[in-house]
Amino acid sequence: MERRIPAVVLVLAFAASASAAPAPAAKAPPAALHATASQGAPAQATGLLSKVQALYQRTTDFKASFKQVVRTRSPKRTFTRSGTVWFQRPNRMRWDYQVPDKVHYVSDGDVMWSYDVEEGVAYRLSVKDSELYQALGFLTGTTRLTEAFEGVEQAPTAAGLVPILLTPRQPSSSYQSITLFVDPATGDTRETEVLDPLGNVSHVWFEDPSYGKLPASGFVFTVPDGVRVQDVNPR
Numbered sequence: 741m742e743r744r745i746p747a748v749v750l751v752l753a754f755a756a757s758a759s760a761a762p763a764p765a766a767k768a769p770p771a772a773l774h775a776t777a778s779q780g781a782p783a784q785a786t787g788l789l790s791k792v793q794a795l796y797q798r799t800t801d802f803k804a805s806f807k808q809v810v811r812t813r814s815p816k817r818t819f820t821r822s823g824t825v826w827f828q829r830p831n832r833m834r835w836d837y838q839v840p841d842k843v844h845y846v847s848d849g850d851v852m853w854s855y856d857v858e859e860g861v862a863y864r865l866s867v868k869d870s871e872l873y874q875a876l877g878f879l880t881g882t883t884r885l886t887e888a889f890e891g892v893e894q895a896p897t898a899a900g901l902v903p904i905l906l907t908p909r910q911p912s913s914s915y916q917s918i919t920l921f922v923d924p925a926t927g928d929t930r931e932t933e934v935l936d937p938l939g940n941v942s943h944v945w946f947e948d949p950s951y952g953k954l955p956a957s958g959f960v961f962t963v964p965d966g967v968r969v970q971d972v973n974p975r
Contacts, residue, residue, distance in 0.1 A: 788904060789891045791927030792920065793884055802827045804949040813939035825946075832959040846961040853961040854972075862963050865972040889918075897921065901930055913937060 803826050810819040821841075826834040831849035836842075842857040847867060854863040885891070889906035896902050901921040908915075914936070921931035933943045963969055 789885050792922060795927045800829050801951060801954045804946040807945045809943045811941045826954055826958055828954050834959055848959045861968050861970055863970050863972050
């Protein structure tokens, strides 16, 4: 596991907020992490993205269990992780990884903390004015999905979800693309996949979502006694 605050955590925060409709999530991950494109030219996803955007704008609080599978390109390895995620618009988030290691990512919108329990170090990153945070304007509601991304629909999965491949209109040093796996009837995002610049893939499944008001205290990190703090330069 990376011993710093990974850009993918900020990207995946969008995935949590996009899961806006309280519909049951798929309980089992598909066999393949990548959907196969349909025959012929892929369809533009403007209509479905608009439905996702509308749900996203109505969602203020989100909590769910998650499973994450990361596949690295070089060396070829696969990591499986799980835990719980909280998200509160416009820019608060909390990822509590429980398996296989206890790692916590907590942001109040100004500072992102990464606390690796086993390592005994809390990393601190000022995110409010960072280049990455500005690039991900959809986190704070300052940018619409169709303004930030070129969206293309892929062939539906076996579970009936429609993958929408989102490519940033402005190149990003943090990720190449994000794929939302969307219920076409509701616009609810059930899964996400992030491809980073090195070709590594992170796929996340959300389960048992809830949408009740979350306490602001949940997005405040207090450094435990004896834990060393290390500042991380903004990316």
